[in-house]
Amino acid sequence: MAEITLQNINKSFGTGIPLAVNDLSLSIRDGEFLVLLGPSGCGKTTTLRMIAGLERQSSGDIRIGERLVNDLRPGDRDIAFVFQFYALYPHLSVRDNIGFPLKAQNLPSAEVNRRVENVAERLRITHLLKSTPGRLPGGEQQRVALGRAMVRQPQVFLMDEPLTNLDASLRTDMRVELKHLQHDLATTMVYVTHDQIEAMSMSHRIAVMNNGLLQQVDTPLNIYKHPQTLFVGTFIGSPPMNVVSGKIMGLRFVSDDGSFWIDIPPAAQKYTTHGAPTVFGVRAEDLTLHERAAAISGIAGKILVREPLGDETIYGVEAAGETLTIKTPPRLRFKPGDNVTVTVNHSAIHLFDKISEKALLPERWSNV
Amino acid sequence: MRIAKQAGFYVLLGVVLIFFTFPLYWIVASSFKDRSDVISATPKLIPFIEFTPTTNNYRDIFFRAEATTGTGSTVTASADISAFRDRLLNSILITGASTLLAVFFGTLAAYAVSRFNIPLENDFMFFVLSTRMLPPIVVLIPVFVLFSDLGLRDSYFGLILLYTSFNLPFVVWIMKGFFDEIPSEYEEAAMIDGYSRFQAIYKIVIPEAIPAMAATAVFSIIVSWNEFVLANFLNRDSASTVPPYLNSIIGVGAVEWGRLAAAAVVFVLPVVIFTFLVRNHLLRGVTFGAVRR
Numbered sequence: 103m104a105e106i107t108l109q110n111i112n113k114s115f116g117t118g119i120p121l122a123v124n125d126l127s128l129s130i131r132d133g134e135f136l137v138l139l140g141p142s143g144c145g146k147t148t149t150l151r152m153i154a155g156l157e158r159q160s161s162g163d164i165r166i167g168e169r170l171v172n173d174l175r176p177g178d179r180d181i182a183f184v185f186q187f188y189a190l191y192p193h194l195s196v197r198d199n200i201g202f203p204l205k206a207q208n209l210p211s212a213e214v215n216r217r218v219e220n221v222a223e224r225l226r227i228t229h230l231l232k233s234t235p236g237r238l239p240g241g242e243q244q245r246v247a248l249g250r251a252m253v254r255q256p257q258v259f260l261m262d263e264p265l266t267n268l269d270a271s272l273r274t275d276m277r278v279e280l281k282h283l284q285h286d287l288a289t290t291m292v293y294v295t296h297d298q299i300e301a302m303s304m305s306h307r308i309a310v311m312n313n314g315l316l317q318q319v320d321t322p323l324n325i326y327k328h329p330q331t332l333f334v335g336t337f338i339g340s341p342p343m344n345v346v347s348g349k350i351m352g353l354r355f356v357s358d359d360g361s362f363w364i365d366i367p368p369a370a371q372k373y374t375t376h377g378a379p380t381v382f383g384v385r386a387e388d389l390t391l392h393e394r395a396a397a398i399s400g401i402a403g404k405i406l407v408r409e410p411l412g413d414e415t416i417y418g419v420e421a422a423g424e425t426l427t428i429k430t431p432p433r434l435r436f437k438p439g440d441n442v443t444v445t446v447n448h449s450a451i452h453l454f455d456k457i458s459e460k461a462l463l464p465e466r467w468s469n470v
Numbered sequence: 471m472r473i474a475k476q477a478g479f480y481v482l483l484g485v486v487l488i489f490f491t492f493p494l495y496w497i498v499a500s501s502f503k504d505r506s507d508v509i510s511a512t513p514k515l516i517p518f519i520e521f522t523p524t525t526n527n528y529r530d531i532f533f534r535a536e537a538t539t540g541t542g543s544t545v546t547a548s549a550d551i552s553a554f555r556d557r558l559l560n561s562i563l564i565t566g567a568s569t570l571l572a573v574f575f576g577t578l579a580a581y582a583v584s585r586f587n588i589p590l591e592n593d594f595m596f597f598v599l600s601t602r603m604l605p606p607i608v609v610l611i612p613v614f615v616l617f618s619d620l621g622l623r624d625s626y627f628g629l630i631l632l633y634t635s636f637n638l639p640f641v642v643w644i645m646k647g648f649f650d651e652i653p654s655e656y657e658e659a660a661m662i663d664g665y666s667r668f669q670a671i672y673k674i675v676i677p678e679a680i681p682a683m684a685a686t687a688v689f690s691i692i693v694s695w696n697e698f699v700l701a702n703f704l705n706r707d708s709a710s711t712v713p714p715y716l717n718s719i720i721g722v723g724a725v726e727w728g729r730l731a732a733a734a735v736v737f738v739l740p741v742v743i744f745t746f747l748v749r750n751h752l753l754r755g756v757t758f759g760a761v762r763r
Contacts, residue, residue: 114667144710154658155662156658156661156662175661175666176502176658176661177661177662177663177664177665177666178664181662182662183658184661185655185659187651187653187655189655189656189658189659191656191660191674192678193677193678202660202663202664203662203664206663206664206665206669217566250659250663250684254664305690347715377472
């Protein structure tokens with residue numbers, strides 16, 4: 103059990119190539135379940151491998167607990183790593199696979215057996231101990247890999263997309279199970295994934311990365327509700343956030359072609375600058391659809407597509423030259439071609455500086 | 471119709487089988503014939519009926535310098551026939567040592583090239599391969615001079631060195647291709663589990679690599695075992711191998727077919743046995759059990 107501190111980490115894979123990880127500082131609390139989230143190539147796996155010692159950072163310090171581990175070999179860092187492809191040793195039985203890290207510590211074989219059996223029982227794979235990993239289905243290979251990580255009772259678990267190769271239903275089960283496991287063991291866990299559902303459902307905090315840069319570290323709900331960069335806003339959430347590029351004109355946001363505009367709520371006005379290039383964002387659930395009627399003031403639009411998902415329906419709406427995605431309760435029934443009015447929940451809008459892509463509004467702007 | 475087709479197929483198989491195995495049978499049969507049977511104008515194929523098998527040829531090549539043949543005449547070969555035993559031991563020693571060395575160093579080199587970023591890796595691999603582009607006989611004269619100066623002629627070490635270097639490129643190329651297929655996660659997992667890289671190679675990678683090592687070993691053995699030119703010219707007086715010996719006992723006046731066949735049979739056996747022993751590795755090919763791709 104330990105906290106992990108990354109201080110100004112840079113990783114370069116050669117001159118002329120953009121930095122894989124760019125000035126990353128991050129501290130992971132003792133016992134925390136932290137997810138590194140981002141698209142492929144964003145540097146999340148490289149970061150994890152640097153914590154493990156499988157890659158050497160080009161500059162910066164990594165501490166696990168109080169120890170500076172920059173020059174420690176992976177085996178001396180007291181960590182366990184679960185690989186995306188599990189990396190179970192094919193020529194060893196499940197028992198020997200799980201016991202492999204303990205044998206490195208020259209523990210007596212009775213002790214090795216006792217601990218292997220404890221872990222196997224806990225993961226419900228006792229009946230598999232004699233089999234060879236190659237013959238096992240993916241979910242059970244996954245458990246064996248987890249067992250090998252747990253058996254040495256490391257200070258830190260590092261997991262690199264461990265659920266990616268599982269079937270969808272199994273993945274949902276394992277998500278719950280992993281979360282419980284981490285809660286019970288109370289061991290610090292760093293978990294890499296590109297799947298935002300995994301990130302949202304399992305973690306205490308999410309660190310979103312893009313192009314080697316750390317974008318935001320926060321709780322899942324804050325990441326969703328208060329994205330600090332345009333990337334976080336558009337990457338998290340399904341369907342993705344609606345964004346419109348334009349600029350501030352007085353007390354209004356106006357799209358580039360001038361046809362879409364929206365009033366800026368008074369509480370947000372002090373954070374905007376007249377004439378500044380700005381990106382407006384709003385989530386699909388913060389837009390509301392109405393039948394076209396004179397009494398409702400909003401943006402006039404027309405239904406393009408309808409995607410009924412059962413518990414909700416997603417509409418694609420053409421409104422003032424923009425295509426908006428809108429999430430509605432299933433009881434609303436519109437057909438493609440219907441004329442509608444779209445209203446915006448003004449307290450839930452997002453504004454981003456178009457150049458820096460940073461959020462303009464602070465976290466609690468609408469409550470101030 | 472279907473039966474006719476199947477019958478045709480088996481007939482064809484039979485013809486192909488006979489085509490490839492008859493020469494082997496002929497050599498084995500000849501090795502058990504006495505002189506009159508082996509040179510008989512009508513082929514004698516069936517033992518105990520057409521000819522009476524004798525082990526004299528084997529006895530001759532292993533134990534006797536000169537032997538009387540079935541007809542009672544004495545044939546003198548140009549070389550000491552009983553040298554076969556020593557030659558066979560030399561062949562086993564030189565081939566075994568050079569194969570072990572080539573597979574050992576080749577595997578390590580291939581691992582290094584496969585796993586680490588080596589500057590000019592492709593050029594290096596081409597350079598390694600380029601040493602195989604010349605037939606050995608082309609370098610015979612420079613090697614002869616070199617070995618004379620270094621005192622490596624007529625020595626075990628000289629031939630072992632040469633055969634190792636001839637086999638190394640092959641081993642490096644085959645093993646590199648193989649290591650490229652083994653995910654590096656295996657060693658990384660082992661290193662995180664508390665082992666050093668060498669321990670990880672020894673405990674995880676090598677057990678996985680054994681089929682490929684066995685396959686390359688078979689090819690190395692065949693190359694070294696059959697090599698004639700260098701052995702013939704470099705090791706004339708001592709530490710010489712079987713292939714030049716086979717040539718030398720062909721004799722001056724008459725060809726001792728029976729003894730030649732016996733020596734050939736004994737010469738082929740070790741390679742056949744080794745290949746048989748590792749056949750499962752050769753056939754099993756490469757299976758990566760627990761890594762899902």
